[in-house]
Amino acid sequence: MNTFKLIGLTIITLLFGASSLYSYHRDLEVVRYVSATIKAIGWASSELEMELLKFDQSLTALAARTSDEANVQLRFELLWSRIDTLLAGEENRPVREQPGVLPMLKNFSSQLELWEERVYALRVDDRDEIMALRQELAHYRKLAREINVENFSGDKVWQQLDIIQDIRLRSSLYLGGLLLSGSLMLLLLLRENHRNRHMAYHDTLTGLPNRMFFYQLIDKALNRTQRERGALALHMVDLNSFKAINDSLGHEVGDNLLREIANRLSHTIGKQGRVARLGGDEFVIIQQLENIDDAELMAAQLFDALSRDVKLPDGCLSPQACIGTSLYPEHGLTAAELLSHADTAMYYAKHSRKTMVQMFEPGMDERRLRRQKLAVSLQAAIEQDQLELHYQPIFRLNSGDIESVEALLRWNSAEHGFISPLEVIAVAEQHGLAHRLNEWVLSQACRQMHRWHQAGCGWLKVNVNISPNIFMEGELALTVSAVLRDTGLDASTLVLEITEDTSMWDTAGSLDTLQELRELGIEIALDDFGTGYSSFSHLRQLPINKLKIDKSFVADLSTDPRAESLVKTIISLADNLNMTVTAEGIELVEQHVLLQQLGCGLGQGYLMARPMPAEAMSELLLQDKRYGSRSA
Ligand code: C2E
Ligand code: MG
Ligand code: MG
Numbered sequence: 076m077n078t079f080k081l082i083g084l085t086i087i088t089l090l091f092g093a094s095s096l097y098s099y100h101r102d103l104e105v106v107r108y109v110s111a112t113i114k115a116i117g118w119a120s121s122e123l124e125m126e127l128l129k130f131d132q133s134l135t136a137l138a139a140r141t142s143d144e145a146n147v148q149l150r151f152e153l154l155w156s157r158i159d160t161l162l163a164g165e166e167n168r169p170v171r172e173q174p175g176v177l178p179m180l181k182n183f184s185s186q187l188e189l190w191e192e193r194v195y196a197l198r199v200d201d202r203d204e205i206m207a208l209r210q211e212l213a214h215y216r217k218l219a220r221e222i223n224v225e226n227f228s229g230d231k232v233w234q235q236l237d238i239i240q241d242i243r244l245r246s247s248l249y250l251g252g253l254l255l256s257g258s259l260m261l262l263l264l265l266r267e268n269h270r271n272r273h274m275a276y277h278d279t280l281t282g283l284p285n286r287m288f289f290y291q292l293i294d295k296a297l298n299r300t301q302r303e304r305g306a307l308a309l310h311m312v313d314l315n316s317f318k319a320i321n322d323s324l325g326h327e328v329g330d331n332l333l334r335e336i337a338n339r340l341s342h343t344i345g346k347q348g349r350v351a352r353l354g355g356d357e358f359v360i361i362q363q364l365e366n367i368d369d370a371e372l373m374a375a376q377l378f379d380a381l382s383r384d385v386k387l388p389d390g391c392l393s394p395q396a397c398i399g400t401s402l403y404p405e406h407g408l409t410a411a412e413l414l415s416h417a418d419t420a421m422y423y424a425k426h427s428r429k430t431m432v433q434m435f436e437p438g439m440d441e442r443r444l445r446r447q448k449l450a451v452s453l454q455a456a457i458e459q460d461q462l463e464l465h466y467q468p469i470f471r472l473n474s475g476d477i478e479s480v481e482a483l484l485r486w487n488s489a490e491h492g493f494i495s496p497l498e499v500i501a502v503a504e505q506h507g508l509a510h511r512l513n514e515w516v517l518s519q520a521c522r523q524m525h526r527w528h529q530a531g532c533g534w535l536k537v538n539v540n541i542s543p544n545i546f547m548e549g550e551l552a553l554t555v556s557a558v559l560r561d562t563g564l565d566a567s568t569l570v571l572e573i574t575e576d577t578s579m580w581d582t583a584g585s586l587d588t589l590q591e592l593r594e595l596g597i598e599i600a601l602d603d604f605g606t607g608y609s610s611f612s613h614l615r616q617l618p619i620n621k622l623k624i625d626k627s628f629v630a631d632l633s634t635d636p637r638a639e640s641l642v643k644t645i646i647s648l649a650d651n652l653n654m655t656v657t658a659e660g661i662e663l664v665e666q667h668v669l670l671q672q673l674g675c676g677l678g679q680g681y682l683m684a685r686p687m688p689a690e691a692m693s694e695l696l697l698q699d700k701r702y703g704s705r706s707a
Pocket of ligand 1: 484
């Protein structure tokens with residue numbers, strides 16, 4: 076309901092209340108008037124009776140010689156004036172209007188006129204005349220008594236008083252009812268209005284303020300902060316792979332997850348600010364800052380709160396989110412600027428692989444713009460086959476034989492120059508090209524591998540990197556089997572590398588995908604192992620054959636004893652789980668030697684060979700002593 080309607084209805088209800096009160100007031104006045112009149116009439120008629128009695132007594136007293144003629148005349152005059160007042164006085168109209176009263180008064184008045192001479196002529200000795208007058212008077216006393224009893228006292232008055240009481244009660248009930256129903260109506264209207272407003276400004280799923288309300292909240296917060304010369308932070312939160320969870324586990328799980336996220340965010344920000352849901356899996360938090368460092372602290376706390384496992388009926392989910400933060404007034408003065416910058420920072424976090432929590436930095440906008448341009452070029456590059464795959468051999472560390480090759484994407488754009496594969500993947504994921512790019516890489520690598528198999532390297536395997544988004548989409552097994560069919564490659568020679576965080580969603584959905592791939596005969600390697608968040612116990616549940624130790628651990632091997640013991644632990648763990656370990660990024664002989672000593676089976680690195688084009692790789696394979704044999 077809009078404000079205009081509400082004001083209108085409130086005015087109507089108030090008018091209604093006011094008119095009810097007014098009529099109640101009028102009713103009471105009437106009741107008061109009527110009861111006052113009844114009393115006045117009663118009083119007037121008793122007075123008349125009283126005057127009659129007093130006149131009669133004065134006559135008796137005259138006859139008994141206890142009073143004199145003057146007293147009789149006085150009582151007579153008083154009686155007459157009482158009759159005149161009753162006949163003429165406006166205030167006595169109700170008395171005259173009573174049935175039988177007026178004729179009686181008129182009759183009595185003419186009688187008084189007739190008596191006047193006799194009364195003034197009365198003397199103490201006129202006993203007979205006195206008695207005669209008293210007898211005539213008795214008739215009027217009786218009449219007055221009867222009228223008085225009939226109209227102004229006894230049952231009739233009680234009945235009238237009952238009616239008045241009844242009217243009073245009825246109008247009280249009437250007013251009470253009206254006021255009660257009026258206030259009830261107003262209350263319902265206000266409640267309805269409140270509910271409508273709530274629904275218009277809140278997200279029904281999580282109960283958080285929605286986008287529309289968020290703009291009001293941020294405007295208010297900005298005005299206040301500006302007045303107080305303070306600072307505030309805007310944190311933009313986006314869940315990783317939410318679409319995949321929704322698609323693979325169903326909307327109910329997705330909804331529960333969003334509710335849980337909303338609770339955690341609200342709980343974490345507490346009184347320091349407000350949370351809103353902008354839509355989908357996008358949340359935004361406004362934080363009032365007392366100290367500028369609080370922003371980064373809060374972003375980290377929000378991230379931690381979101382990273383805790385969420386319990387599901389059959390298992391649990393480890394959500395991961397990216398958070399981008401912008402600051403007022405440092406990064407922008409308006410809501411739009413702050414939002415856009417927080418969004419940029421969030422995108423940066425999402426695709427940087429380095430961090431999940433990112434503060435906006437000047438220059439990020441340009442990077443985003445560049446990515447938009449890159450996306451356009453990338454789409455053309457995929458369509459026009461301008462991308463390339465380089466291959467880096469993976470060696471058996473003890474024999475030096477090539478076990479497999481890893482296909483690595485290369486894009487040397489005519490317009491933008493060389494773009495690192497990580498950036499290419501990020502651009503593709505941001506702009507909906509990941510699926511096509513992935514398919515291109517897969518089929519290109521499988522086709523090339525098939526050629527090498529044909530050429531006499533039947534033992535060779537190919538490792539293809541799969542971007543997390545594709546893995547989460549859940550259709551990977553279908554795509555892979557179609558590519559294998561098209562290229563004629565044997566499934567057992569394909570290894571899919573998934574990054575560690577991809578498997579974080581240890582949900583039925585991702586486990587199913589892994590299982591389906593394994594059933595096709597494909598091997599799965601967990602890439603960049605050690606940098607993500609997989610727990611060792613988590614590893615046990617995943618149908619994975621290979622672990623690739625991240626190159627950062629290999630780089631630290633000869634200098635940091637902790638890296639050595641970690642690598643040792645990973646190798647023995649993999650042994651226990653029947654997994655093969657590959658060390659990435661071997662650049663130094665010492666690293667090679669140490670890894671060999673530690674029992675690491677496979678290795679890859681610039682020391683042995685850099686990634687190279689397919690032709691160079693073919694030449695390298697030609698030198699292999701197994702060249703021409705079908706298996707190793
Ligand atoms: P990755 O899968 O871990 O690949 C290994 C990376 O380490 C490659 O970087 C490789 O060139 C590099 N590398 C190999 N040996 C050494 C060494 O001795 N020292 C050092 N410093 N680096 C070494 P590259 O080719 O730049 O690829 C980077 C990442 O991009 C890959 O990491 C992978 O995650 C991703 N990537 C590459 N190609 C693809 C692709 O076709 N699809 C997907 N989804 N991701 C890809
Ligand atoms: Mg890899
Ligand atoms: Mg790696």
